[in-house]
Amino acid sequence: MSCNCHDDPLVPVIAVVDRIREDTADIKTFQVKKPKEGLPFTFKPGQCAMLSVPPVGEAIFSITSSPTQQNFLEFSIKNVGKVTDCLHQVEEGTEIGIRGPYGNNFPVEEFKGKDLLFIGGGIGLAPLRSVINYTLDNRNDYGKIDIVYGARSPKDFVHSNDLYHNWVQAEGTDVHLTIDKEFEDWKGNVGFVPQYIEELNFSCDKVALVCGPPIMIKFVLEVLEKLGFDQKQIYTTLELKMKCGIGKCGRCNIGDKYVCKDGPVFRCDELGKLPDEY
């Protein structure tokens, strides 16, 4: 009887941290690829991967690069816990373990032909960026794109190169930035994301993709409802503690759904059917 345990979904493959960019004081973006070159696996926008830094452990992160980027995967990671702290100390060229991709994805096929509204707060831009870049790389398939992004201060903007340049220059794309509190030399909007969306008064014929801190998501959903969005037009992506990534270890469930397997992307009407425990 031959054992095929090395194919087990829990076993990571080796990948190398090729380049590291410091986005903010506590967020770094890691480019990860196979030791030679190329992606460790193919994926769809919105999916996650489990990064391993032995002997500290594993944690799951959303992939922030677009599947159209064929050279590497990108992960934007905020230093908040044990694994992330260890990742932040990693140097370029270090090998780590990776397994994935996990979870479902944003239904980019269904979005075709529609206007898209991306709403992100803080590190919540990470999963959205994958979709944004994907849609921009397939620009003709999608309508108008609006990106609303907020952070504590301009210093806390992740992917500022995208926010200030790449996305602004992209055709049919508007970027709306806001910060929580007044900041010197800041000419843009000041205020929380939900209020800003209300001020911007978007028409409700779009698909909204929301990701950010739980409290931001809560108020954004209220505002979107006020603006006339149907729950079926709103998508969000969630995160809970995960260990296996494959719906077996039993801790990331909301009701009978596992965030790692049935999520992390949920349409709001589906989410409404689940118990309020996230």
Added chain:
Amino acid sequence: MEKIREEIKEKARQALASKEVDVILAWEKGELWYDSYPAFFTKEKDIDSLVWDSFCVNNLSKYLLEYTMTDKKIGVFVKGCDALAFNQLVQDNRVSRDKVVLYGLPCSGMVDPDKVRTKNLNQGLTEIKKSKDKLIFITKDKEITVPAHEVYYDKCLHCRYPNPVTYDQLVGETVAAEGVLDDSVRFSGVKELEELSCEERFEYWDGQFSKCIRCFACRNVCPACSCKQCTFDDSDLEVLGKAREDSEDKFFHLIRAYHVAGRCIDCGECSRVCPQDISLEKLNRKLIKDINELYGEYQAGLDPSAKAPLGTYKLEDADSFTVGEKGGKKREKNSKR
């Protein structure tokens, strides 16, 4: 016991009716004969299901921890061991005495369902009655009378405080402290082990600890384990690894016992709840015995204003590690080593 049960219910009803307390902590009966479990009563009408029988082994004092942050006034029924536990919680500043009304219940012992099963007394059982120091097991067609001590928990046979050491009101009459054992019996298990060789002791404890499934029931049931967050639960620090590994098992048990040293009231709840029957009492009693021998007799939970043995010192204290020096007092080495 039946008579006292009615008295208890009456007390509980009155206390709730007069708003003397907001909640009553007592016991309730489940579907099986041995199944008396902690219950929380806030309404007078619910008191009907309150129970007091030979299976109310659970210590309710531990539940007071949940109420420390509220302004609720709590009435709680305490047996002898539970009263010690209560005092210990007060001593540890985890429960405030003025929020609690204590109803003392003298207790001559609680029945171990396992012992009943071993004697096959549970077959067709319909009722259990208590009469002085006898228990009567009643089935459809017969009655079997058994001396109570034959079916009491081991821990109850060693009980030193069958009557609550503190209470606001006492329900029922105090029981004679018979069956109370002197220290030579109480510590006999410890002494037996002490007399073994080092290797034999290791073998014994290795066998005990390696049975552990790390369910933490011993810790969670322990009235001395009253920390808001246990050091073992801090997943960031990883004081204790999660793997079933011999050294981790030993680490857990030694530290658990050590953390309650001087605060363990010797209620035996840890050994009772252990699913793997680990002799935790022999670990706790070793520490109690050593404290008694080195720093003077001490019973945790007797006096909430006392200083915990490990939270205080005397200039002339003995120790167990220096020999022939000032204050040095070395335990006699066993000859077998």
Added chain:
Amino acid sequence: MKKIAKDKLSLLWKKIAENYQLFLPITEGKVVNFSIWEEGAEVDLNTLRTVNSPKNIIFPQTETYLKFKKEGKKLNLEVVANKGEYVVFGVRSCDVASFKLLDNVFLDEPIDKFYEESRKKGLIISQACLNPQETCFCNSFGINPELAPEGADISTWELGDLLFWEAQSEKGKNLTEALGDILEEVIEDEQEKLNQLKTGIKDRLKDLPLAQINPETIGGDLKEIFDSEIWDELHRRCLGCGMCTYVCPTCHCYDVKDYDGNKGGERFRCWDSCMFSDFTMMAHGNPRTTQKERVRQRFMHKLVYYTNNYKSYACVGCGRCTEKCPVSLDIVKVIKKLGGERNEL
């Protein structure tokens, strides 16, 4: 069908142990658990319910699956898998049924290869329960302790001085053949007695105190049960220990951890318990802040979530939690509170 005299069983153990790791219910102190049989071990085939369920044989409490070594920026990973072939003897119907429930989770895509391997290498020999106990309620979950349970490779029944033996699977047949003349053929008369025995057990089940438990009559959908007020009361006596989850044959939540062993280390998975406060703890907080949510999670998982996903309850009525929970917060009480009782009994 075959048979063996009970006093010859040690011969049987010996023969099986030649080629397999043999797990048997073995007494240690006051506790009976499945452990590896060695000559002279105190085998106990009378105790219905081992303290630990045999799930720890197929899904060990701690299982190292990866060794790693770091050299500078280089990382070496090595998969560890070294499970040998084994036989578990004396598994009761409820525990056999629990394996199927674990299969539902672990053999669902993506397949857990370590578990799959462990299942492949194992041979399960069931033992019928002659005398179900007062805490047993397997019948409420459609389990018949007198019959050969689905999922057993070989089934056995005790009758007087004899043990009846019937192979149920290809694996079981092969072992039976390999055992050769240690086993004898059953004669007709004995077969009849065995049938009587089975009927006798079936009758006894009806009189068990928990026989009226019936999860089918639990009313309400997921959200209604989730929002039920029974949780407000039920959780209060919970001590937050993990005993119920660790002795439970169907609980299968696990954690993945690394051990830093100085020169290299290893990654293992180990049982975890939804009763523990850190089970869902994340850097930004905990979605289940009190014991109420944790208790609710456990029972919702067993009775609702699992059922929605795998069309079966995640309980086999073994009665371990009923007997072991220090404060009697067992699944029977929850099912009853949720209305899961047959009225006609």
Added chain:
Amino acid sequence: MSVVASSTSVKNVEEFEPLIVAFCCNWCSYAGADLAGTSRLNYPANIKIIRVPCSCRVNSNFVLRAFQRGADGVIVAGCHPGDCHYMTGNYYTRRRFSLLKNLLEYVGIEEARFKVDWISASEGNKFAYVMNDVLEKVHKLGPNRKLRDSRWKR
């Protein structure tokens, strides 16, 4: 030449080199170690000193963790009772480690593996003596297998 041959054969890889972890109070025992050093008293290199502000800073976890992760012997050294820099610290040490010492013996750990002693800043000799003494005894006992994590590699 035979001398050389025998000395190499003694130094085979199997030879047991005990590792001792010594928790030393900053104010007395650590200074004692300093004095031992400056007085050119020999104490072995296998002793790893961990400086602690006071012997009562040493938690029982530390001792067990040291044993789990490679130590064959553990020493806790503090100021003599009455000499604590913080007035009372080592009185607590005395009570705590009296119990822990007995407890470790009780569960079958060899007595010599865990040593608690008072070593003042002026007792360089005593420092060297205690260290050598523990090392020698632990050497005789062999590696600590009872408390070491089986996954830990030396």
